[in-house]
Amino acid sequence: MNSITLLLTSIGLSMDACAVSISNGMCFENINGKRIFLSSGAFGLFQALMPILGYMAGSSFSDAIGFLDHWIALILLGCIGGKMIVDAVRELKYPEACLTGEKKLTFRVLIMQAIATSIDALAVGIGFAVIKVDIIKASLSIGIITFINSIIGLKLGKNFGQMFKQKAEILGGTILVFIGVKIFIEHITA
Numbered sequence: 001m002n003s004i005t006l007l008l009t010s011i012g013l014s015m016d017a018c019a020v021s022i023s024n025g026m027c028f029e030n031i032n033g034k035r036i037f038l039s040s041g042a043f044g045l046f047q048a049l050m051p052i053l054g055y056m057a058g059s060s061f062s063d064a065i066g067f068l069d070h071w072i073a074l075i076l077l078g079c080i081g082g083k084m085i086v087d088a089v090r091e092l093k094y095p096e097a098c099l100t101g102e103k104k105l106t107f108r109v110l111i112m113q114a115i116a117t118s119i120d121a122l123a124v125g126i127g128f129a130v131i132k133v134d135i136i137k138a139s140l141s142i143g144i145i146t147f148i149n150s151i152i153g154l155k156l157g158k159n160f161g162q163m164f165k166q167k168a169e170i171l172g173g174t175i176l177v178f179i180g181v182k183i184f185i186e187h188i189t190a
Helices: 003-027 033-059 066-093 107-130 135-163 165-189
Strands: none
Touching (some): 003 165
């Protein structure tokens, strides 16, 4: 996987965390400098760890299904990206305000959000094992990009609210679908 593809994958995977960060910035009153750093760190850490876990799981069977690697990448990234796009479009049609009655972002809520937004990174890690990606480089890229995009999301949410949330998810989903198609085309034309 070249650097541009890895960067685009990292941006695509970070968009769920960015969208949740925008919502957190809108909905919780205790979003300050310390909370922004802690929240962004949690999102970045989970997004970096999940591909490693997926890679470890995928490595155990990647040799047996290596001939299907391009199909697996297309299906995983297509499904993840497609779901992000559908969810974001659905929210555009039926916008939701803050989904919680809580006024403060708690550690428990933050950890649940970080896990929930990183599940797609686990699936991508399985795909990375199949196509033999350098998992340390990929995980660091995903974690750092997620950290940065989460900071941006929290600040945008705090300042501009609902305006950006769905657009971030649509962009992220589109990028992941594009990368899945790119990997597929590269492998069938090679």
